[in-house]
Amino acid sequence: MRHLDNNPICWIxxxxxxxxxxxxxxxxxxxxxAVGLATIQGKVISDEGPIxxxxxxxxxxxxQTLTTAQIGKDSRFRIQVPSGAAYPVVLSVDMGEGKMLExxxxxxxxxxxxxxxxxxxxxxxxxxxxxxxxxxxARAAGxxxxxxxxxxxxFAAESPxxxxxxxxxxxxxxxHGH
Numbered sequence: 001m002r003h004l005d006n007n008p009i010c011w012i013x014x015x016x017x018x019x020x021x022x023x024x025x026x027x028x029x030x031x032x033x034a035v036g037l038a039t040i041q042g043k044v045i046s047d048e049g050p051i052x053x054x055x056x057x058x059x060x061x062x063x064q065t066l067t068t069a070q071i072g073k074d075s076r077f078r079i080q081v082p083s084g085a086a087y088p089v090v091l092s093v094d095m096g097e098g099k100m101l102e103x104x105x106x107x108x109x110x111x112x113x114x115x116x117x118x119x120x121x122x123x124x125x126x127x128x129x130x131x132x133x134x135x136x137x138a139r140a141a142g143x144x145x146x147x148x149x150x151x152x153x154x155f156a157a158e159s160p161x162x163x164x165x166x167x168x169x170x171x172x173x174x175x176h177g178h
Contacts, residue, residue, distance in 0.1 A: 038081040038108035043074075044093050044115045046101060050075035056093055056115065061086035061132070081108065088132050090123060091115055106134045118144060 044051040056077045058066045066089065069079035081089055088106045093115055095101055103119035104126065113119070125140030126132045 037083055038085070038110065039078065040081060040091070040105060040110055040113055041076065041078040042091075042103075042112050042114040043076050044071050044101065045075060046095060047117055051093065051095075051101075054093055054095075056091050058085075059090045059092065061088055081105075088134060088137060090132060104132055104137050106137055 044054070044056065051071055052073045052075055054071050055068045056071060056079055057068045058079060058081055060066055066082055066085055067079060069077050071077050071093070079091070085108070087108065088104045090102055090104050091113065092100050092102045101115050101117070101120045102123040103113050103115045104123050105113055121144045122137060122140045123132060125143055126136040129136040129139055
């Protein structure tokens with residue numbers, strides 16, 4: 001132990017070995033396992049307005065349903081994603097008549113994500129690009145922003161619903177950022 005006391009590089013090596021020792025496991029390509037419980041909250045809003053009943057389902061990158069949470073009368077939900085979840089995870093709401101609204105979360109750092117027609121467009125576009133991976137979500141979000149811009153410019157009907165991307169917690173664990 002005396003060598004560790006005098007050599008900070010050894011401490012760094014021990015710390016990295018401990019952190020990396022937990023890596024691996026059954027995580028699909030493009031998916032990353034979470035390191036702890038993640039709490040995500042948001043609103044569910046359709047083209048017709050706030051959704052005040054139903055459930056939000058969380059599915060991980062392996063296709064496994066992880067958990068569900070009820071939507072409140074204020075259209076809000078709060079859901080805890082278990083540690084070990086393979087990201088990205090998809091939040092989905094069954095709207096009935098074969099319609100779904102979805103949103104994707106790429107990191108356990110996300111703390112807020114609304115489920116809206118915009119977030120749904122991002123998920124559907126990512127799937128059409130080859131799957132819900134962080135790379136395809138980023139590409140799809142860029143395309144969806146362009147489509148929202150066209151709607152705002154009058155090229156298509158503007159959705160009356162507010163939208164937001166995921167809000168992340170800072171690495172320090174406090175506060176919110178974009």
